[in-house]
Amino acid sequence: MSLLLQGLALGVLTGGLYALLASGLSLYFGVMRVVMVAHPAFLFLAAYLAYTMHTAFAADPFLTLPVTVPVFFALGVAVQRLLLARLAPDNLAMMSVLLTFGIALTIEGLLGTVYTGSYKSISMDYATRSLTVGGVHLPYDKIIAFLVAAITLAALFAVLIRSRFGQALRATIQHREAARLVGIHTERVAGYGFGVGLATAAVGGTVLALITPFLPASHWAWIGKLMAIIVVGGLGSVAGAALAAVVLGVVEGLVLVTIDATWATMMFYVFLFLTLLVRPQGFFGGRLAHRF
Amino acid sequence: MSEAVLSLEDVEAGYGRAAPVLRGLSVTVGAGQVVCLVGPNGAGKSTALKVASGLLAPRSGRVVLAGRDVAGLSPQRLLGLGLAHVPQGHSVFREMTVAENVRLGGYTVRDPARLAERVEAVKELFPVVAERWGSMAGLLSGGQQKQVEFARALMLEPKVVLLDEPSMGLDPRATRVVFDQIDLMRRTGVAVLLVEQNARRALETADVGCVLDLGRVHISGPARDLAADPRLGRLYLGGAAT
Numbered sequence: 109m110s111l112l113l114q115g116l117a118l119g120v121l122t123g124g125l126y127a128l129l130a131s132g133l134s135l136y137f138g139v140m141r142v143v144m145v146a147h148p149a150f151l152f153l154a155a156y157l158a159y160t161m162h163t164a165f166a167a168d169p170f171l172t173l174p175v176t177v178p179v180f181f182a183l184g185v186a187v188q189r190l191l192l193a194r195l196a197p198d199n200l201a202m203m204s205v206l207l208t209f210g211i212a213l214t215i216e217g218l219l220g221t222v223y224t225g226s227y228k229s230i231s232m233d234y235a236t237r238s239l240t241v242g243g244v245h246l247p248y249d250k251i252i253a254f255l256v257a258a259i260t261l262a263a264l265f266a267v268l269i270r271s272r273f274g275q276a277l278r279a280t281i282q283h284r285e286a287a288r289l290v291g292i293h294t295e296r297v298a299g300y301g302f303g304v305g306l307a308t309a310a311v312g313g314t315v316l317a318l319i320t321p322f323l324p325a326s327h328w329a330w331i332g333k334l335m336a337i338i339v340v341g342g343l344g345s346v347a348g349a350a351l352a353a354v355v356l357g358v359v360e361g362l363v364l365v366t367i368d369a370t371w372a373t374m375m376f377y378v379f380l381f382l383t384l385l386v387r388p389q390g391f392f393g394g395r396l397a398h399r400f
Numbered sequence: 401m402s403e404a405v406l407s408l409e410d411v412e413a414g415y416g417r418a419a420p421v422l423r424g425l426s427v428t429v430g431a432g433q434v435v436c437l438v439g440p441n442g443a444g445k446s447t448a449l450k451v452a453s454g455l456l457a458p459r460s461g462r463v464v465l466a467g468r469d470v471a472g473l474s475p476q477r478l479l480g481l482g483l484a485h486v487p488q489g490h491s492v493f494r495e496m497t498v499a500e501n502v503r504l505g506g507y508t509v510r511d512p513a514r515l516a517e518r519v520e521a522v523k524e525l526f527p528v529v530a531e532r533w534g535s536m537a538g539l540l541s542g543g544q545q546k547q548v549e550f551a552r553a554l555m556l557e558p559k560v561v562l563l564d565e566p567s568m569g570l571d572p573r574a575t576r577v578v579f580d581q582i583d584l585m586r587r588t589g590v591a592v593l594l595v596e597q598n599a600r601r602a603l604e605t606a607d608v609g610c611v612l613d614l615g616r617v618h619i620s621g622p623a624r625d626l627a628a629d630p631r632l633g634r635l636y637l638g639g640a641a642t
Contacts, residue, residue: 279493279504286491289453289484290552291476291508 110243115365121250123357127350128257129312130337132305138281138344139301142204148327149212154313176310184306185299219324229321249319260311336380342390351392402430405591406560411461413451421447423615429591436606438599443612445595449562453485454478482559492545494538505555522551543574560591579605603627
């Protein structure tokens with residue numbers, strides 16, 4: 109029983125982090141119907157930047173965020189305006205896969221050149237301890253990851269729901285032509301939406317650097333998982349992806365403690381295939397699919 | 401005829417590098433006038449509205465709004481000059497409330513007092529919108545969604561409203577409400593350029609009818625005369641006119 113509780117607790121914490129990591133992918137698809145294969149590569153670019161700050165200045169990785177978040181936002185706007193917006197709309201999804209695949213390879217190559225192909229990691233004293241509640245051990249690094257993800261997602265949702273930009277972004281996602289006709293500069297908004305998506309990668313990558321060792325090719329292990337989350341959640345729905353992330357995180361945690369790590373990872377793809385078979389619009393899609 | 405608010409003059413337009421859809425289209429709408437474009441599928445009716453609202457730049461010709469050539473200006477600019485466009489099908493922001501939808505009609509208004517004033521004005525014009533104010537727009541019936549779209553379009557008190565098949569998919573009762581609202585727009589001095597598949601019903605409401613074929617006006621005249629024109633019945637209305 110305690111093993112199950114342990115798996116459940118770890119699953120919730122990890123699922124929260126997955127929600128943050130997948131939120132950017134949902135935004136990209138929502139605003140532009142773009143499949144952004146390079147998102148995990150940007151996550152690890154942020155991880156390496158945090159690593160550099162940590163090794164060069166002994167800085168806490170989170171102290172890099174005031175720099176990396178705006179830089180990644182600007183990068184996102186640039187990628188959307190200079191590259192993705194130029195793709196032909198007829199086969200945007202397929203061309204975006206090819207283009208962002210190329211971006212991912214480029215980032216991986218640059219990281220390999222600068223940092224070599226060996227594993228790097230950041231070890232902070234506070235992240236190596238754990239909290240024990242009712243026999244369940246909760247590692248501080250996972251708690252921190254969960255809290256950072258929760259705060260970031262809360263900020264993201266507040267922006268989407270409360271701000272003028274958020275309303276314009278949601279309108280653009282839900283009906284681009286009608287959005288243009290009420291005076292929204294949809295191209296500009298899509299660029300900023302992309303920027304916000306990549307800004308979440310800056311935060312997510314910094315958290316990843318704290319909880320897992322990484323190398324330039326680490327992003328390949330994440331793209332499948334994150335894609336599975338946004339398909340199960342309902343493509344284009346940030347809220348749906350967040351719910352699916354927590355559910356899949358819990359399932360992964362429970363399978364990890366009861367069966368093994370291989371099956372735990374496999375569960376993402378089991379859910380992906382089941383979703384495509386039973387409810388292709390995603391389990392939290394339909395009504396929620398275009399909410400954000 | 402009343403003073404021209406919107407004119408398309410000898411407009412040629414199309415999509416990408418394909419052959420033009422509009423081939424020298426000319427049509428004029430005056431203040432407080434409803435002009436209806438009817439015609440077979442592919443005649444260029446919706447394309448004409450897209451050119452007028454800036455969604456599609458014309459290849460040649462003029463689009464004159466209140467005396468100014470606005471061809472090629474963006475929808476954002478044209479909105480500011482008094483042109484609103486309700487596109488084909490349901491165009492509410494489905495996962496936003498009715499309130500959010502209507503307020504987005506005033507997206508370009510920076511003055512909160514002015515925005516609040518306009519919100520109250522359209523709520524008075526559209527009682528259904530006021531009743532369903534907090535509801536998610538996607539959950540409304542088709543007719544109610546169309547009312548929300550009309551309310552959103554009227555937020556900036558436009559001089560001219562473009563309506564693309566507003567009765568599409570609506571039941572007879574909702575259709576009647578839609579045409580009553582079009583009549584109300586006319587009575588308040590708004591110029592309406594209407595595209596409709598329901599040609600008989602549209603010609604009953606409109607002042608002027610234009611039959612489009614192959615991207616230009618084929619027949620035009622007073623709407624009631626046009627509805628009784630046997631050529632129209634044979635060509636486009638599926639049988640002899642009554």
